[in-house]
Amino acid sequence: MESTRKQLIELLNKKDGHISGQELSNQLNISRTAIWKHMNELKKDGYDIEAVQRKGYKILSSPDKMSENTLQWGLDTEWIGHQLFHYDQVESTQEIVHQMAKQGKPHGTVVIADEQVKGKGRMARKWDSPKGKGIWMSILLRPNLPPFKAPQLTLLAATVLAEMISERSALVPQIKWPNDLLIHHKKVSGILTEMQAEQDAIQYIVVGIGMNVNQNGEEIPEDIRHKASSLKNEAGEEWNIQETVQHILRLFERTYDQYESDGFEAIKANWEKHGYRIGEEVTISTMKRTWKATLVGIEPDGALCVRDRDGNHEKLYSAEIHWGEGGYHA
Numbered sequence: 001m002e003s004t005r006k007q008l009i010e011l012l013n014k015k016d017g018h019i020s021g022q023e024l025s026n027q028l029n030i031s032r033t034a035i036w037k038h039m040n041e042l043k044k045d046g047y048d049i050e051a052v053q054r055k056g057y058k059i060l061s062s063p064d065k066m067s068e069n070t071l072q073w074g075l076d077t078e079w080i081g082h083q084l085f086h087y088d089q090v091e092s093t094q095e096i097v098h099q100m101a102k103q104g105k106p107h108g109t110v111v112i113a114d115e116q117v118k119g120k121g122r123m124a125r126k127w128d129s130p131k132g133k134g135i136w137m138s139i140l141l142r143p144n145l146p147p148f149k150a151p152q153l154t155l156l157a158a159t160v161l162a163e164m165i166s167e168r169s170a171l172v173p174q175i176k177w178p179n180d181l182l183i184h185h186k187k188v189s190g191i192l193t194e195m196q197a198e199q200d201a202i203q204y205i206v207v208g209i210g211m212n213v214n215q216n217g218e219e220i221p222e223d224i225r226h227k228a229s230s231l232k233n234e235a236g237e238e239w240n241i242q243e244t245v246q247h248i249l250r251l252f253e254r255t256y257d258q259y260e261s262d263g264f265e266a267i268k269a270n271w272e273k274h275g276y277r278i279g280e281e282v283t284i285s286t287m288k289r290t291w292k293a294t295l296v297g298i299e300p301d302g303a304l305c306v307r308d309r310d311g312n313h314e315k316l317y318s319a320e321i322h323w324g325e326g327g328y329h330a
């Protein structure tokens with residue numbers, strides 16, 4: 001059952017103008033005094049609510065502190081974030097979404113936390129997720145795709161993050177294969193995609209997005225300071241985390257819908273547009289050999305396509321790439 005308060009905010013969001021106390025009371029089936037009390041509670045929580053005689057109520061702005069209500073306020077999406085859960089502190093949003101997926105929560109469910117105490121990175125690394133400093137969020141997807149196409153969704157998520165940064169700032173984001181977001185050669189964001197699948201069908205996918213937003217330089221752990229940063233640190237100004245999350249969710253939905261209708265081509269082109277050192281020569285090492293090759297682009301299965309000095313093309317699924325000047329190893 002949705003709480004009355006949540007329904008109240010939804011009704012206020014639906015209307016462009018004011019909505020009368022009577023209409024709210026009819027729709028929610030509670031007294032006008034109860035509506036008035038709820039409005040006072042919302043104001044105490046930091047909502048700026050205008051009350052105009054004979055017209056009714058209107059939300060002018062929502063508070064800075066993240067909550068389910070404030071994140072959903074004005075989100076205006078078709079399917080992403082309709083079920084959205086915000087926590088002050090969790091071990092990992094990733095684990096919560098796995099549980100929710102097993103309980104049958106729908107495509108587009110979002111879990112976000114102010115802080116993670118056991119944030120997970122790729123390859124069993126830990127992901128530092130300090131309180132109120134970044135976006136620690138996992139999205140549940142139930143795509144109608146064969147499992148071999150799952151990597152496309154990770155690449156899609158990386159393009160969404162790059163596009164969001166480009167739209168909100170003058171920063172130039174780059175995507176380092178497979179899916180790290182770099183600004184000025186330093187990692188500001190990473191994506192962890194986990195899949196539950198059968199032989200030929202995906203049951204669900206959890207896309208975990210970690211984005212360093214408002215850490216100051218000295219708040220980045222010392223051992224990774226040479227290779228990691230935050231949006232604030234690179235842009236020189238504080239970011240509004242709530243609005244940034246909403247921007248990501250809107251873009252994610254739009255990009256995903258396009259992908260469903262038009263396929264992977266546009267995602268691939270966009271990824272390559274932002275691709276770190278695409279068209280440049282790097283040194284690559286695998287268990288068997290080390291060689292120089294030019295990064296050509298990405299393949300629909302998420303592999304990195306490279307071309308050696310003799311013109312031979314090769315697909316790489318895992319390799320150590322020596323990114324050279326300013327970069328660091330994959």
Ligand code: BTN
Pocket residue numbers: 091092093094095116118119120121122123125127129135136137138180189190191192208209210211
């Ligand atoms: C990487 O190693 O680059 C991926 C990092 C992914 C971190 C995010 S934060 C939200 C979600 N919950 C986690 O525990 N991890 C992912």
